[in-house]
Amino acid sequence: xxxxxxxxxxxxxxxxxxxxxxxxxxxxxxxxxxxxxxxxxxxxxxxxxxxxxxxxxxxxxxxxxxxxxxxxxxxxxxxxxxxxxxxxxxxxxxxxxxxxxxxxxxxxxxxxxxxxxxxxxxxxxxxxxxxxxxxxxxxxxxxxxxxxxxxxxxxxxxxxxxxxxxxxxxxxxxxxxxxxxxxxxxxxxxxxxxxxxxxxxxxxxxxxxxxxxxxxxxxxxxxxxxxxxxxxxxxxxxxxxxxxxxxxxxxxxxxxxxxxxxxxxxxxxxxxxxxxxxxxxxxxxxxxxx
Amino acid sequence: xxxxxxxxxxxxxxxxxxxxxxxxxxxxxxxxxxxxxxxxxxxxxxxxxxxxxxxxxxxxxxxxxxxxxxxxxxxxxxxxxxxxxxxxxxxxxxxxxxxxxxxxxxxxxxxxxxxxxxxxxxxxxxxxxxxxxxxxxxxxxxxxxxxxxxxxxxxxxxx
Ligand SMILES: Cc1cc2nc3c(=O)[nH]c(=O)nc-3n(C[C@H](O)[C@H](O)[C@H](O)COP(=O)(O)OP(=O)(O)OC[C@H]3O[C@@H](n4cnc5c(N)ncnc54)[C@H](O)[C@@H]3O)c2cc1C
Ligand code: FES
Ligand code: FES
Numbered sequence: 001x002x003x004x005x006x007x008x009x010x011x012x013x014x015x016x017x018x019x020x021x022x023x024x025x026x027x028x029x030x031x032x033x034x035x036x037x038x039x040x041x042x043x044x045x046x047x048x049x050x051x052x053x054x055x056x057x058x059x060x061x062x063x064x065x066x067x068x069x070x071x072x073x074x075x076x077x078x079x080x081x082x083x084x085x086x087x088x089x090x091x092x093x094x095x096x097x098x099x100x101x102x103x104x105x106x107x108x109x110x111x112x113x114x115x116x117x118x119x120x121x122x123x124x125x126x127x128x129x130x131x132x133x134x135x136x137x138x139x140x141x142x143x144x145x146x147x148x149x150x151x152x153x154x155x156x157x158x159x160x161x162x163x164x165x166x167x168x169x170x171x172x173x174x175x176x177x178x179x180x181x182x183x184x185x186x187x188x189x190x191x192x193x194x195x196x197x198x199x200x201x202x203x204x205x206x207x208x209x210x211x212x213x214x215x216x217x218x219x220x221x222x223x224x225x226x227x228x229x230x231x232x233x234x235x236x237x238x239x240x241x242x243x244x245x246x247x248x249x250x251x252x253x254x255x256x257x258x259x260x261x262x263x264x265x266x267x268x269x270x271x272x273x274x275x276x277x278x279x280x281x282x283x284x285x286x287x288x289x290x
Numbered sequence: 291x292x293x294x295x296x297x298x299x300x301x302x303x304x305x306x307x308x309x310x311x312x313x314x315x316x317x318x319x320x321x322x323x324x325x326x327x328x329x330x331x332x333x334x335x336x337x338x339x340x341x342x343x344x345x346x347x348x349x350x351x352x353x354x355x356x357x358x359x360x361x362x363x364x365x366x367x368x369x370x371x372x373x374x375x376x377x378x379x380x381x382x383x384x385x386x387x388x389x390x391x392x393x394x395x396x397x398x399x400x401x402x403x404x405x406x407x408x409x410x411x412x413x414x415x416x417x418x419x420x421x422x423x424x425x426x427x428x429x430x431x432x433x434x435x436x437x438x439x440x441x442x443x444x445x446x447x448x449x
Binding site: 003005006008009010012033036037040041043044045053055057081104105106107108110111192193194 | 293311312313314315334335336337339342345348349350351353354355356358359361402405420421423424425
C-alpha cells in the first residue's frame, strides 16, 4: 500500500546548525533524508515508520572532498558517482571506486550517498568493506560538537549504531596508504548491476618487500554488520608472500564470519564463497611482483 | 493540514511551477501534475529504470526523487529529447534498429542512452551495457538497443 502524502512532513534546513537544532529539539522525531535511494523505496511501498523528514540535500557542510597530505576527507553527501569521478579516490583508494561502481546502477550511483550507505546499516552494503579495509573514521556531529570515531566501531549490532538521535554523520576520513600497497575488492551478486551482495570482500595490504607487513580485510553480507576479519588478518600479518597459508586462512575466515540464510543466499553458500574469494585474493597477492 | 509547497523548476527547457507535496514523487509530478506521461512507472523501487529522467544533467530514477529535491532543478524527460518536433538522433536510431517492441522501457532507455553518449561520446559495447544496466527490457533481448546506441555514437564520433 502506498504512503498517504498528507501524513508526511519535510523540513529543508539551509545550514548544518539549523538541522542539528531541529534534531536536538525533538530527538528521534526527524529522519534524515539524503539521496533517498533507501528511504524512498520503503516510502513508496508504505513501509516507513517515519513521518517527518529532514532533507539534508541542501547542506553544503556535508558536501565536498578535502584532499590533504596524508588523508582524504569526504562529505557524507558524496555520491557514488562523485567517488567514481575523483582522481584522488582512483589513485589512493581504488577499492572505493570499485565499490561505488558495483552499487546499483548509474541512476542509483548519481543519487545514493556514502553517508546514506553507512547509516542505512545494511550488512550487505558495498562501500563499508572498502572503508573498513582502509581504516576509515567517521565524524558524528550534534549541537554539542563533533566527534571522530573509527568506522570499525560504528556498527554495534544489526542496524544498531554509535549514533545519537541528535547526531548526523557529517564526514568520512581516510588515511592515505603509504609505501607499497595491494588493494583487492570483490563483490559477488546475482548479476553485476542492481544486485545486493551475497558476499563482499575488500582488503588493503601494506607490503615490505615480499612480506605482508600489514593487512586489513572488510567483509559484507556475512555477518549482522559490515565486519573486519580480525582473526584472518592476525594469521596472515607478517607472512612472506611466497608462503601464504591459503587453507589455514580459509579456516580462520570461517571463525570471523557469521552468515545467515536469506532469500539471496544460504549461509553455507556464503561461507564457501567467502573462503574462495579470500583464497583468490591470496593467490593474487602471492603473484605480486614487489 | 496537508503540507504543500510551491515547486519551481525547469522541465524540458521551460520554467514550470506548481503546488505539490514535498514527498510527492517526481515521477507523479511529471505524469499527473504536468501531463508528461512519456515517463513510465515499472517497479516504483529504483530497479527497472522505466522512470528515468535527467536531473541537472544526470540520469536518475524519478520514482525515488521526492519533489522537494527537484526544487530549482533542471529536468529532461523523454518528451524533451524530440526538441523542435523532430526525433532526436537516438530516437531515430532506436526506430531504425527495431530497438523497441512493446515500448514500455523505451523512454527510460532513451534517457539513459542520451546520458551515456553525452558523457562518453564513443562507448564500446561494455560501456553501453554498463550505461544501460539500470534499465530493464522484457522484450528486445537488449542487442538491438545496444546496436542503436552504438550507431548514434559512431555517427556523432565522426568529425
Ligand atoms: C535499485 C537499488 C539498488 C541498490 N543497490 C545497492 C548496492 O548494490 N549496494 C549497496 O550498498 N546499496 C545499494 N542500494 C541501497 C542505497 O542506494 C545505498 O544504501 C545508498 O548509499 C543510500 O544512500 P542515500 O543517500 O540514498 O540514503 P537515504 O535513503 O537518504 O538514507 C538512508 C538512511 O541513512 C540515513 N542517513 C542518510 N544520511 C545520513 C547522515 N548524513 N547522517 C545520519 N543519517 C543519515 C537516513 O535517515 C536513512 O536511514 C540500492 C538501492 C536501490 C534502490
Ligand atoms: S519505476 Fe522507477 S526504477 Fe522502476
Ligand atoms: S520493449 Fe518491451 S520492455 Fe523493452
